[in-house]
Amino acid sequence: MPANDNWPSAIISSLLEDSTVVVPEPLLKYYNRLGLTETEVMIIIHLLRWRQIEHDRFPSPEKLSQYLSMDSEEVKNILAGLIEKKLLSVEPYYSPVTGRWLNAFSLYNLWEKLAHILTRESLLQTAPSEQAATVDPGLGELYRIFEKEFGRPLSPIESSQLADWYHNTNLSPELIIEALKRAVLRGALNFRYIDSILRDWIRHNIRTVQEAINYDDRLLSKKAGKKKSSEASGDDKYRDLYRLDPEP
Incomplete structure (x- = not known):
């Protein structure tokens, strides 16, 4: 038995520090x-290992198969x-050691x-308004306006609807x-009503705001004619145009 009882620790330390292959997470x-x-x-x-440890940028299928549970022909097919x-x-690269262009x-x-x-993934983890502003400034501005009126960030479902x-x-x-x-004027600040x-x-x-105003004015005129009631004025004239429960 070796005199130094710490020899396994020394080997493990050497494995971790001197023979590490960097693999991107x-x-x-x-x-x-x-x-x-x-x-x-x-x-x-294994290609990363050959480059980092063996400094071989173009290992052959035979070399690669030495440390794999497959033969060189299988390795060749996988590479292809x-x-x-x-x-x-x-790709070609210039080797200063050989002074030649080699494959890699x-x-x-x-x-x-x-x-x-x-x-x-980074965009998906970003707040919807920030993500939209990055991809489409127009949509990003809509997000900001809606979040300001709602007084909170939009939920994923609301963001998808918008x-x-x-x-x-x-x-x-x-x-x-x-x-x-x-x-907002109707006091029905929810996406179902807006929809x-x-x-x-x-x-x-x-298709335009003016067309929407004209359309609403026509609806108001019809209602006024039927009910013979006093006409609403100012912003309040839009309060009762739309029902909370939309028709299919």
Whole structure:
């Protein structure tokens, strides 16, 4: 038995400090989003090892298979598959040691795709208004106006609804804001009520704020004629135009 009882600790320390292969954490976290298999990831890790530890930028399938549970032919097929997926490429590089241009495996495309995933994840973790402002200033401004009126950040469902109005209804931001104003005046500040206003305008092909005002004036005139009641004036004239329970 060795005289030094601490020899296992010394070996472990050497393993951790002197023989460490740096593997980017996003690769392990998001490889499945890139369509990579565990076997392909292990090949990539071995490519990193050969570059970092052995200083070999272009290890052969035979070299790689030495430390894998597969033969060189299988390794060659996996490398070809990674190249076909455009996650691995072979690029020339100048070696100052040999004074020649040599081939090297490049993972640049892989890192670039991972960077795109990280960017998307960062945007998803950002507040909806900040995210929208980054992607589309017009939508970002809508978020800020709605959050100001509601006095709080919008929920994910509310954010999705606002984005849907903006992108999929052909309604201008000004018209969406006008519907928000009507909801405030009616004392019905909720997305269901705002949606009922917008859907009514869509059914009647309302495309501008002025058209909405004219349309509402016509509704008021009809109601006034039927009820023979005193006409509402100022901002209050919009208070009863829309029901809290929208029609289908």
